[in-house]
Amino acid sequence: MVESRTGEVRWISGSVVVGSGIRDIEMGEIVEVGKDRLVGEVIRVGAEEFTAQLYENTTGVKPGEEIIGVGKRLVAELGVGLLGNILDGVGRALDRIKLQTGPFIARGVRVNTLPREKKWHFKPLMKKGEDAGPGDIVGTVQEMPVLVHKVMVPPNLSGRITQISEGDFTVEEPVATLERDGKKGYVRLMQEWPIRIPRPFAPGGRLPLDEPLVTGQRVIDTFFPIPKGGTASIPGGFGTGKTVMLHQLAKWCAAQVIVYVGCGERGNEMCEVLTDFPELMDPRTKRPLMERTILIANTSNMPVAAREASIYLGVTMGEYYRDQGYDVAMMADSTSRWAEALREISGRLEEMPAEGGYPAYLPDRVAEFYERAGRVRALGSPERQGSVTIIGAVSPPGGDFNEPVTIHTLRFTGVFWALDRDLAYSRHFPAIHWLKSYSLYVDRLLTSWAQSYSQYADRIAEYWKGRLETDFSQLRGKALKILGESAEIESIARIMGERALPDDQRLILLESELIKEAFLRQFAYHEVDAFCEMEKQVAMLQLLLEFYDKASHLVQRGVPIERIKSIPQIPKLERAKEDRSGIQGLQRLSEEIENELAKIRQEYNLV
Amino acid sequence: MESMLSKTHGLVSRGLQEIRGSLVMIDNVENVGYDELVTIRAPDGAERMGRVLEVGRGKAVIQIFGGEMGMQTDSIVSFTGSAFKIPLSDEILGRIFNGIFEPIDGSPPIVSSEQEDINGNPINPRARIYPNNFIQTGVSAIDGMLSLVRGQKLPIFSESGLPHNRLIAQISRQASVLGEKEEFALVFSAMGLRHDEAQYFIDEFRRSGALERSVIILNLADDPAIERLFTPRIALTAAEYIAFKLGMHVLVILSDMTNYAEVLRELSAAREEVPSRKGYPGYLYSDLASIYERAGIIEGLPGSLTQMPILTMPGGDIQHPIPDLSGYITEGQIFLDREMYMKGVYPPINVLPSLSRLMRKGIGKGKTREDHGDVADQLYGAYSRGRQARDLSRIVGEIGLSEDEKLYLKFAERFETQFISQGEYENRTIERTLDIAWELLSILPEKALTRIREEYIAKYYPKTGVKQR
Structure with missing residues (x-):
């Protein structure tokens, strides 16, 4: 199929157009419709007629108008100049659309992804x-x-x-x-590469996912880590901070290339990325973040069918940089809008709906998409490894995770960061719930964490040596245990009041409060706290648990909890994350706490 | 309607095949475009507008506006050859129109060579300017904790019987950008409002002198429901003209989006589409987005377009598809709470489920005050703990609370009565709002203010305090 053939439009309903008169039209072939040459893709082929979804508004299209099969599939232009660009859902550069049609996107604009004149x-x-x-x-x-x-x-x-x-x-x-x-x-x-087909890598070249993708976000790196080449889903109702979380990951995660797909989301959010990223510096390379980013913006008011394509366009570009040997992270915000686009088109085709009106093939599409993530040995020589990590936001209706898109996404992704509305309402961000979330990669990553952990321990300097827990998984496990226990105690406290509880339980409440406030809560827009190095994460967690062990010892020997709560270092602990002095500051704080607790020991003759 | 007919490109057809509710099937037509506007003249003499919903060779499905009663298959259908366009000029200011842009204030129709398609075109994200001009509404709950900025879309999530109309009238009366004299132009789009509600707004605008810089578009509860699908788009097309052509800052009030969405459902049902949640069509999200996304500031163009849609949550349920999908599109929400209203709090804004996504860049040093962000954050934290303490005290009694919990409970009470509550005609400056906040925060000990930077505590924490234990 190379030549273009002409047929005619027979029926129009929304973005779906039925045409006839091209005998050898193929599934997935690109068509152009009417005098404006609106672009679409063939999604159904019959004996006489075929159906196409158009990537543009079809107002004014008439039956009898031309429909041209261009003999080509929907492809991504892959090449030099993708980075730093912003594209629409089918890969048209929004910069140049603006030059052609002004601030509003008119129909029938033809613009390439990559500029042709630049050398x-x-x-x-x-x-x-x-x-x-x-x-x-x-x-x-x-x-x-x-x-x-x-x-x-x-x-x-x-x-x-x-x-x-x-x-x-x-x-x-x-x-x-x-x-x-x-x-x-x-x-x-x-x-060029057709966006719906995964790019090939070396035969048998899929590699195990055991290298962590450091994100600088404590709740992720420490508790629910994601490996390079892994997949993660962030479901959450509106206002729970999905977009801010994805922006955070796009800013700080240790990938060399970021593909950020705004799929059916807000125009102002894409504008925010465009405003912020050129000014923010990558903490590793000290270069503007925009230089490693490709933005794909198909906002909620842009045509639905292009929304469906934007996800595949993004992952294809990710695979292209993966093949060059880079670690790529792709963020999709939000995959629910993509699924809804599938539903809308399926509805117009009058397909039999399954759950929630979604087409029965929804799980297949979700699986195909997430399976394009991975760490691989690339095709060709010299030998190189690259990865595509996919992080997808999900917008469940009513914030209820029991709905088709969330359910199927959970089946095919390895990390689940559950955003919680109650946490968001009390402005605890990131609102990733520590008891509902999981990372299936955690066991595998712990081995490699253990190796890097000893490096961190070395870097954390003399002070921490010999004081660190034997390994990171123990430290992590202990913190999670305290958080879990405190949830149970809280439910009792809600009935009886906190004062009715024994002191050791109240200490667990205090400690979990500290872990939440000092460690889990992280300020996305704070100059220091936005990105937390792994060394600091380890040291912070160590410090918090050290405090718990010591305080627990005192409480067991009869020191009232109110006395422990009164030490002036507690508010300091909660603020340590904002402290510019980093590890040294934590060291000082650790010493201060020890002195203060020593005082208590003297008071109660426990020396 | 004469003006509508004059736009006809001459294609006229007689005879309908079937009339099914507001949908009409027609045969033997040629050269009809998708989404084209039509007028239908029935033997009863009435003229109705319609729109082409689906079109194939020789046949079309038309959705009619203006009520189907009295229609017969023997009707005359004229095709206009284009989508719905409205004439625009600066004469639209100070005018009142019905839901399909026909004047109802007794003055003549707008005549202009400038005509715009009411569907508009999406703003290129590359051409947007990130909104960051703080709008002072004079309402503490909004200014202090849910700051509105120019170019934002911030809806009010309300319920029947709550004072959202009074609140929106207060905002439209008081809204100003700090340091600027310029007043907002108002575009008010009523969708399915009662006559008295609409009259309230017109009277309010007249009293505050805003009427002459307003465009009012009314589709009232007893007007043809299907016209409601046009009303907000007409309003936004007019608003875009006023903002980006005339260079004014425009505040668009869309009330009530719930009525709009219900008509969309009605139409979807008539077309026998596969329904999604609660019978609403699967494309409700995209459809709402095509309205809400028409807000913002554009590079190289003067003016701005700010949207405050109102929607009543059926049964007060924030998870109902209409508020739910709206919340995913808009840049936050202002949540009105029945329980607070019952306690006599006006405006009854529950700040916890409320949010302004664009607040962060609109506030702070040089915009409002350096401590604004931290203070808002602390108020959220403290108020949320206070509400927890209140829930607990209902079970164990206040006596069973710890000292800390008692303090937070007291904070929450005073936060509601002093910070959130204010007069309907009280216009607080942002400084006043923040000062009240500090006064209330001083109920708590300094060290509890962990969300505020120490330098601001040193500067703003009231030294004498108002600690009446």
Whole structure:
């Protein structure tokens, strides 16, 4: 299918158009409709007629108008210049749409993803006469100051290099010519890939997910970590902080490339990313965050069908950088809007609905999408590893997790960060509930945490040596145990009042309050607290649990809880996370607490 | 309606195939576009507007506005050749229209060569400016804890019988941007409101002198329900014109979105679509978004468009599809609470389930006051603990509370009576609001204020305090 063929429109209902007159139309083929050349994709093919979903508003389209099958599927343009860009759901650069149609997006605009006129400096890594196969890196382009773009042979091309040279090229000019059996093929700074098909990697190249993706968010890294190449879901009702959480991860997680898909969400939120990211610095590279970010914005008032495509476009771009050997994190906000787009289109096709009106194939689509995450050995040489981590927000109706999209997402993702409305109402953010969330990767990651933990322990300096718990999993387990116990005690306290409880239980309440306030609660917009290094997380948790052990010892020997509550270091503990002095500050605090507790020991003759 | 007919591109057809509720099937038509506007003249002499919902070769499904009673299959259908457009000029200010933009104030219709499609086009996210101009509403609960900014869409989640109309009238009376003299232009879109409610707003606008910078579009409870689908879009098209062409700052009030969504359900049912929750169509979210997202500030254009939709939650249920989906689209919500209203609190804003997503960048040093963010955060924390203490005291009695809990309980009580409560004509400055907040926070010991930076505590914590234990 290469030629374009013309048929005619027979029926229009919303974004769905029925056409006829193209005998060899294919599923997934791109069509153009009417005089405005509105773009759509074929989603059903019959003997006489076919159905397409259009990515644009169909107002004014008439039966009898032209419908053209362009002989091509919906593809992503992959190449140099993706980073720092903002695109719509089908990959049109919003910058250039603005130049063409002004502040409002008009219909029928044709704009490419990558600018065609810009030249990039290409440095070859392979030589003339060498054999190059799919995925081989023929050269590089410095796309951003800290990111080298590896120019790869497209997955369907191979041959002997007959021409390659250093120089400045646009994305359309060939940088290398490959020849095989007298047929020529070209490597350019851009390749195309159909968005609904996963990009290939080395055969058998899926790697175990045992390397943590550090996010700088304490509740995630310490309690519910995600590995590079893993999948996570963040379900939560409105106002529980999904978007802020995703923004936090996009800002601070240790990936080299971020693909942020705003799928059916607010325009102002995308604008916020565009305003903030060029100014915020990546803590690792000290470069603006925007330089590692690709934004895909299909806001809630943009056409529904493009919303459905935007998720696949994002993951395809992620896979492309994965294939270059980078760790990519993709955020999708929100996958529920994507599922709703599926539902809407399915409804217009008059398919038999399953639960909640969603099509019966919803779980398949969810699974296919999340399975595109992973850590892999890339196709071609030199050998390299890359990963795509997918983090999807889910917006369950009424905040009730018992609904199709949440249920199916949980089946196919490894980490569950449950956002809790009560926590959000009392402004405890991130509102990730510590008793409802889980990470299936935790056991596997603990091994690798244990290794890095000893590094952290070394870095945390002399002071902590020999004082640290034997391993991180114990520290983590202990904190979770206290949080769990305190939830039970709280439910009793709600009936009897806290004062009716024995002191050891009240200490558990105090300690869990401290863990929540000092550790779990994290200020997204605080200059120090927004990103918390792993070393500091470890030291903070250690300090909090050390305090508990000592206080518990005192309480057992008869010191009243009110006396312990009165020590002036408690408010300081809660504020330690904002302290600029980092680990040193924690050290000082630890010493102060010890002195204060020593005083209590003297008071009660417990020395 | 004459003006509507004059726009006809000449295509006229006689005879309907079937009339089913507000849907009409028609045969033997050619060259009809999707979403095109039509007028239908029935033998009873009445003219109705309609819109093409589906179209195929030689046949179309038309949704009619203006009531189907009296329609016959022997009707004349004229196709206008375009979607619904309204004429716009600066003459629309000070005018009152019905739900399909026909003047009902006795003055002549608007005549203008500028015509805009009421569906509008989505704003390119790249062309938006992130809203960050604080609007002082003079209402402490909003200014202090749910700050509204220019270009935001912040709905009021209310219930039948709560004073949302009084609150919105107070906001429209008092709203101003700090340091600017310019007053807001108001666009008021009534969807299914009672006559007395609509009259209340008109009287309020007239009394405060806002009427001449207002556009009022009324689709009242006894007006044809189906026209309600147009009303908010007409209002927003007018508002976009006033904001981005005339360069004014516009506050759009949409009341009541629940009535709007119910008509959407009615239509969906008539079309026999697969329903989603509670019979509402699966595209309710996208449809609401096509209304709510028409707010903001645009790079390179003057003016701004701020939206305050009102919706009544059926049965007070925030999880009902209408408030639920709205909450996912809007930039926060102001939640009115029946229990608080019963206790005599006006405005009965429960701040805990309320939220303003754009607050953070609109407040702080140089905008409101440096301590604003921390204070709001602390108020949330303390009030939420106070409410927990109140729940507990209902079980164990106040006597069973710990000292801490008693303090928080006292804080919560005074927070409701002194901070949230205020007069309907009381216009508090943001400084006054924050000062009241500090007064109340001084009920708590300094060290309990863990959400406020120490430097601000040193500067603002009342030294003498009002600690009446």
